[in-house]
Amino acid sequence: MTNVYAYPPPPAARRWWHHPAVIITLLVVFPPGGIALAWTTGWSKGKKIVSTVLAGLWFLLIVVSDPPKERPAEAKPKTQPTAPKMAVPAPSASPTPSSSPSPTGPPSFIGQNLVDASAAALKAGYNSISHDASEGDAGQWSDKNWRVCFQALAAKQSGKLPTLDFGVVRNEEPCPAKDGDPIPWPKMPGVTGMTFKKATETLTPLGTKKIEPTSAYTDVKLPASGVDGWTVCFQEPEAGQEVHAGATAYLSLTDPGTSCPKEKFTELHPDPAPGDDDSSGSESSASGGGGQSGVRYGQFCSPVGARATTSDGRPAKCFIGKDGRARWGYGS
Incomplete structure (x- = not known):
């Protein structure tokens, strides 16, 4: 007698490749393989048709679509000839x-x-x-x-x-x-014996502020102009001294037909020496109580120590000169 109440036989064990996760992965990664594997499973016919259609569309999309273009950042740079760079002068000032x-x-x-x-x-x-x-x-x-x-x-x-x-x-x-x-201040060159014009040309590059001409003789006045040909007898500063910027050079001159004096403050036409007949008046006047006026520096005088004033009002005093004779000089 057949037992109608017997249990149905247990289902066959599922293979690992029939696992839904494996099949879905293949449908996405490799659609043809995934479709073939899906039809060997125990899925319903509707599920098999839907999975087949979706995987087929996915596969078709992959096949017909264009491959991705190379991105600019990954593209290989093209080698192009470059012109030689020209040196550009730097601007004189930057803003x-x-x-x-x-x-x-x-x-x-x-x-x-x-x-x-x-x-x-x-x-x-x-x-x-x-x-x-x-x-x-x-x-x-x-x-x-x-x-x-x-x-x-x-x-x-x-x-x-x-x-x-x-x-x-x-x-x-x-x-x-x-x-x-x-x-390193420049040194004063020797310009004595030169003409005033030549001496000026020599001293100008030193940076002197002014070149002042004076007469080498106390009783000779320089003309207002035309002394370029006159001869330099004395100079200040002396040759070899430093010439600082802004200094004034003093040049004592004599006209071309007259020789230079042996020393400064010398008269070209001195008064007669003391004891001469024409000099007594000057000496007696200087020895008076009030002193005389109108004397000239370098002029003979008497007595030593007497005081007077020059024609332009400067004080004068009677000193013993280098020649041992009494002469008027500046008296402070």
């Missing part, structure tokens, strides 16, 4: 300060006024300080009166930028041979 100094080092500011050099250094990316380049230690209270002779990177930086230390001198001074040396 704004540089945030960093030039990698090749600071430009040279030697010879520039301190105001201009400081501004140009800042535009090139450097702060600046200054010091007296001579043996002195003068402060630079007004930068416009100084110019740069030396420059070097300062040992201590001022602010966030590297700092240049300028060694400077006053505008009218020559630069020393090296930083800290004395100012």
